[in-house]
Amino acid sequence: MQLYNFFRSGTSHRxxxxxxxxxxxxxxxxxxLRTEEHLGAAFKALNPQGLVPALADGDLVLTQSPAIIEWLEERYPTPPLLPAGREDRARVRALAAVVGCDIHPVNNRRILEYLRKTLGCDEAAVNAWCATWINAGFEALEIMLAADGARGAFCFGNAPTLADAYLVPQVESARRFxxxxxxxxxxxAIDSACSQLDTFRRAAPALQPDAPRAGP
Ligand SMILES: N[C@@H](CCC(=O)N[C@@H](CS)C(=O)NCC(=O)O)C(=O)O
Incomplete structure (x- = not known):
């Protein structure tokens, strides 16, 4: 499989x-994304939306991270990233959707570029925009997580689910802003629990081949 992605992109990270x-x-x-390679013809042939990530598996090219993640869950069911119970699965999907549907999309690069270039916002206004939507989503997530009396170290239970895969990149982005x-x-606490796992550590933006290297 080939993963077309960018080190700092939250959807790539997830x-x-x-x-x-x-x-x-x-x-x-x-x-x-810094040189707008994602808007060029070569990448748009893979994803007409010009958004990363895209996952290629032979002739199959998949786009939209939620669709790719659900495909991976169906194609490679072990280990499962959704719980066994139908209502529990709805809960995990709802936690993920707070990030995937309501925080990330409004803080995406192209939205921020529109704020800067079309609406003339300065960096302080752009940061305030991002903080507003991250805080709104995190306030709700915090209540949803606290209300789950059976919750272990992760978003749901004692093992990572896809909700954690959505949350950790959003925490990374919150820190950046x-x-x-x-x-x-x-x-x-969930971010810290995930950071103990090699699976999450290896996915971190700073460790990716296209991430800037620290100077000597
Ligand atoms: N809903 C899409 C969103 C993908 C997306 O927004 N990717 C961002 C990076 S995190 C991107 O390519 N942004 C380019 C831009 O905004 O110009 C998904 O989940 O795959």
Whole structure:
């Protein structure tokens, strides 16, 4: 499999986590969002939306991280990243959707570029925009997580589910936008539990081949 992705992209990060949790090897194909490689004809032939990630498996090219993750779950069911119970699965999907549907999309690069270039916002306004939607989502997530009396170290139970694969990249992005995470102790504890796992560590943006290397 080839994963077309970018080290700092949250949707790419979530897919790397899922591939690692599933124990699946892949070739890393970097698509540089800084040079707008994702908007060029070569990448748009894979994804007409011009958004990373895309996953190629032979002739099959998959786009949209939620669809790719569900495909991986069906194609490689072990280990499962959704719980056995139908209502529990709905809960995990809802936690993931807070990030995937309601936080990430409004803070995407193209939205921020529109704020900057079309609406003339400065960096302080852009950061305030991002912090607003991250805080709104995290406040709700924190309540949802605290209300689950059976919750272990992760978003659901005692093993990572796809909700953790969505949450950890969003925490990474919150840190990049200097969002104060102190009001979100459950989210911080889950992020810390995930950071102990090699599967999550190997997916981190800083460790990817296209990430800038620290100077000597
Ligand atoms: N719903 C899509 C969103 C993908 C997406 O927004 N990717 C971002 C990186 S995290 C991107 O390619 N942004 C390019 C841009 O905004 O110009 C998915 O989950 O795959």
């Amino acid at each position: 897919l790397r986590i899922v591939l690692n949790l599933k124990g699946l090897a892949y070739d890393y194909v970097a698509v540089d 200097n969002v104060d995470l102190a009001p979100f102790p459950n989210i911080l």
